[in-house]
Amino acid sequence: MIRLEKRKEPSTFWRIANPFLAVALTMVAGGIMFAALGKDPIAAIRLIFFDPIFSAQFGSYSRPQLLIKSAPLILIAIGLAIGFKANIWNIGAEGQYIIGALFGAGVALAFFPAPGWYIFPLMVLAGAFGGFLWAMIPAILKTRFNTNEILVSLLLVYVAERILAAMALGLMRNPDVAGFPGSRDLRRYEAAHNAELIAGTGIHWGVVAALVAVIFAYAMMTRHMLGYHIKLAGQAPRAARFAGVSPARLVVVCLGISGALAGLAGMFEVSGPGGQVRIEFASGYGFTAIIVAFLGRLNPLGIVLAGLLLGLTYIGGELAQMMLQLPGASIQVFQGMLLFFLLALDFQTNYRLRLTKGARI
Amino acid sequence: MILGSINPAVLMAALMVAATPILLAAIGELVVEKAGVLNLGVEGMMIMGACLGFIVAVNTGSPVLGFVGAACAGMALSLLFALLTQALMTNQVASGLALTLFGLGLTALLGQRYVGITPPRTPKLDLGPLSEIPFLGRALFSHDIVVYLTIALVAAVWWFLNYSRAGMILRAVGENHDAAHALGYHVRRVRVFAIMFGGACAGLGGAYLSLIRVPQWTEGMTVGAGWIALALVVFASWRPWRALAGAYLFGGVVVLQLNLQAAGVKIPVEYLSMSPYLITIFVLVLISSGKARGSLNAPGSLNRPFHASD
Numbered sequence: 001m002i003r004l005e006k007r008k009e010p011s012t013f014w015r016i017a018n019p020f021l022a023v024a025l026t027m028v029a030g031g032i033m034f035a036a037l038g039k040d041p042i043a044a045i046r047l048i049f050f051d052p053i054f055s056a057q058f059g060s061y062s063r064p065q066l067l068i069k070s071a072p073l074i075l076i077a078i079g080l081a082i083g084f085k086a087n088i089w090n091i092g093a094e095g096q097y098i099i100g101a102l103f104g105a106g107v108a109l110a111f112f113p114a115p116g117w118y119i120f121p122l123m124v125l126a127g128a129f130g131g132f133l134w135a136m137i138p139a140i141l142k143t144r145f146n147t148n149e150i151l152v153s154l155l156l157v158y159v160a161e162r163i164l165a166a167m168a169l170g171l172m173r174n175p176d177v178a179g180f181p182g183s184r185d186l187r188r189y190e191a192a193h194n195a196e197l198i199a200g201t202g203i204h205w206g207v208v209a210a211l212v213a214v215i216f217a218y219a220m221m222t223r224h225m226l227g228y229h230i231k232l233a234g235q236a237p238r239a240a241r242f243a244g245v246s247p248a249r250l251v252v253v254c255l256g257i258s259g260a261l262a263g264l265a266g267m268f269e270v271s272g273p274g275g276q277v278r279i280e281f282a283s284g285y286g287f288t289a290i291i292v293a294f295l296g297r298l299n300p301l302g303i304v305l306a307g308l309l310l311g312l313t314y315i316g317g318e319l320a321q322m323m324l325q326l327p328g329a330s331i332q333v334f335q336g337m338l339l340f341f342l343l344a345l346d347f348q349t350n351y352r353l354r355l356t357k358g359a360r361i
Numbered sequence: 362m363i364l365g366s367i368n369p370a371v372l373m374a375a376l377m378v379a380a381t382p383i384l385l386a387a388i389g390e391l392v393v394e395k396a397g398v399l400n401l402g403v404e405g406m407m408i409m410g411a412c413l414g415f416i417v418a419v420n421t422g423s424p425v426l427g428f429v430g431a432a433c434a435g436m437a438l439s440l441l442f443a444l445l446t447q448a449l450m451t452n453q454v455a456s457g458l459a460l461t462l463f464g465l466g467l468t469a470l471l472g473q474r475y476v477g478i479t480p481p482r483t484p485k486l487d488l489g490p491l492s493e494i495p496f497l498g499r500a501l502f503s504h505d506i507v508v509y510l511t512i513a514l515v516a517a518v519w520w521f522l523n524y525s526r527a528g529m530i531l532r533a534v535g536e537n538h539d540a541a542h543a544l545g546y547h548v549r550r551v552r553v554f555a556i557m558f559g560g561a562c563a564g565l566g567g568a569y570l571s572l573i574r575v576p577q578w579t580e581g582m583t584v585g586a587g588w589i590a591l592a593l594v595v596f597a598s599w600r601p602w603r604a605l606a607g608a609y610l611f612g613g614v615v616v617l618q619l620n621l622q623a624a625g626v627k628i629p630v631e632y633l634s635m636s637p638y639l640i641t642i643f644v645l646v647l648i649s650s651g652k653a654r655g656s657l658n659a660p661g662s663l664n665r666p667f668h669a670s671d
Contacts, residue, residue: 351450
């Protein structure tokens with residue numbers, strides 16, 4: 001018989017090794033899936049994981065894309081990870097991302113066509129504020145009425161999607177183009193455009209913000225009292241209460257930070273790579289970021305690596321769609337499998353497999 | 362003048378249909394949570410049922426086989442959840458989310474070639490003279506069999522949880538798994554069965570959407586129905602009949618909202634279609650806040666991992 005035995009201390013080795021193992025297993029399982037779809041598995045995996053960076057043919061286009069896709073993932077995942085550490089589950093980042101984008105775009109469209117250096121910073125503030133506000137709904141309902149934050153934050157994603165559609169069709173629609181939904185193209189509005197900072201690299205202000213957030217989160221979690229309280233509340237809630245940590249305050253702080261970061265991500269997207277408020281603007285970054293947070297072990301540096309990897313699958317997925325006619329949804333399956341494998345492998349972190357003789361007692 | 366154009370009998374009939382998929386998913390999840398497990402993957406299992414049920418029904422031409430396939434698909438996905446949380450002791454919240462993300466992706470892939478197809482029709486149950494009764498006949502007795510079976514399932518779950526030995530064991534496992542284990546009950550086995558039941562129910566709920574309610578397959582067609590079902594369990598304070606009442610209340614809101622859209626009210630469609638989610642949140646707040654104290658009824662071991670050697 002095989003049985004699980006709880007480790008006295010979680011294994012550090014497996015904590016770090018598991019994400020890599022999970023990626024490898026996902027590649028194998030993904031290869032099997034592609035073979036089942038009648039595609040060459042090796043070619044598909046190569047196209048998704050290697051060609052976006054190393055191929056001479058696609059590299060020049062897709063290398064800058066890597067940072068463009070990874071930055072929002074990292075930005076959102078950093079915020080989510082802080083909450084997850086404290087056992088506060090904000091899974092509605094997608095909604096906060098949308099509202100942040102709408103707030104940012106709203107500021108830009110209100111000023112249009114005035115020039116001014118202050119417009120973009122105002123949009124940044126508005127974006128963060130929008131995401132923050134949207135996250136405050138589950139936070140306040142949790143602290144005032146003890147309502148489950150998982151369900152509320154998730155349900156608000158659907159509400160945010162409807163607001164996005166309403167804005168694209170109504171209030172924010174481009175008045176100069178009749179008949180088409182969608183706002184003005186912010187990329188054509190100098191003062192509001194989140195342009196590439198260094199040509200050909202994909203680096204825009206969102207990438208800078210992601211970097212700042214990583215450093216900030218790292219410092220907070222390792223050096224600041226708040227980070228200690230967050231970890232304490234997650235690992236030993238009773239001890240945290242005795243130590244005077246207010247659970248309500250933590251809920252507000254964690255949801256507030258993750259909401260603001262998700263809102264920022266949305267704002268940088270709508271003013272740069274996305275370009276305009278459209279019905280199809282939301283692309284699932286808020287959900288993929290959950291995978292990024294787990295794959296990065298809720299650790300800021302790990303999240304950077306995980307964010308780059310999942311950003312890569314977005315681009316590789318597009319390539320595979322183009323070159324091999326692979327369905328776009330297969331990337332979603334890929335991402336889901338990755339999380340499954342990671343969770344499954346993690347039993348090794350906390351438990352040890354033991355072979356025992358005879359039947360289990 | 363707008364409300365006047367809505368026929369109450371038709372409204373009643375439509376709300377029963379609108380309530381059935383979430384009621385099916387909710388009654389399954391209720392049993393799962395009563396066993397002490399929080400499976401947040403309802404949305405994923407529902408969409409699996411919707412997709413696989415649709416594929417089976419289209420290929421065999423039989424809606425019945427479609428529902429069977431849907432139940433199996435939901436159950437298969439739930440077994441994955443059971444493997445993760447019961448054998449490998451993973452975090453239930455994260456595993457449930459993984460189930461939903463995976464289910465949404467996999468169905469988008471599997472269902473690709475089925476977009477725009479009409480599934481075989483599920484006939485209305487012939488209730489003879491009952492459906493001839495004025496008003497009530499149209500409102501209550503002119504549905505497909507699944508609507509009635511769902512009500513029967515609610516009754517069965519209610520009886521099972523309150524009056525059967527197995528149901529009491531399941532509740533004991535959910536209230537205090539250490540005590541149940543000490544009494545010699547197989548905590549894990551009970552939970553795996555409960556999870557499978559929840560998966561099958563969610564799959565059936567999904568199939569009801571794609572085969573009867575809509576009836577069509579589109580990517581991500583459950584649009585949060587699974588999450589609403591999860592909220593419904595909380596709203597029902599883990600009581601089967603309250604889940605039924607809640608689902609019909611919710612169905613009423615959905616149908617009213619659709620009718621207002623059709624009647625051409627001056628509010629944009631996007632705002633009207635928000636209402637089911639907003640009302641779900643509102644009801645969650647009501648039930649979890651001070652006076653109602655419904656959440657106090659939550660199973661004691663809900664979302665706590667169980668390992669015999671701990």
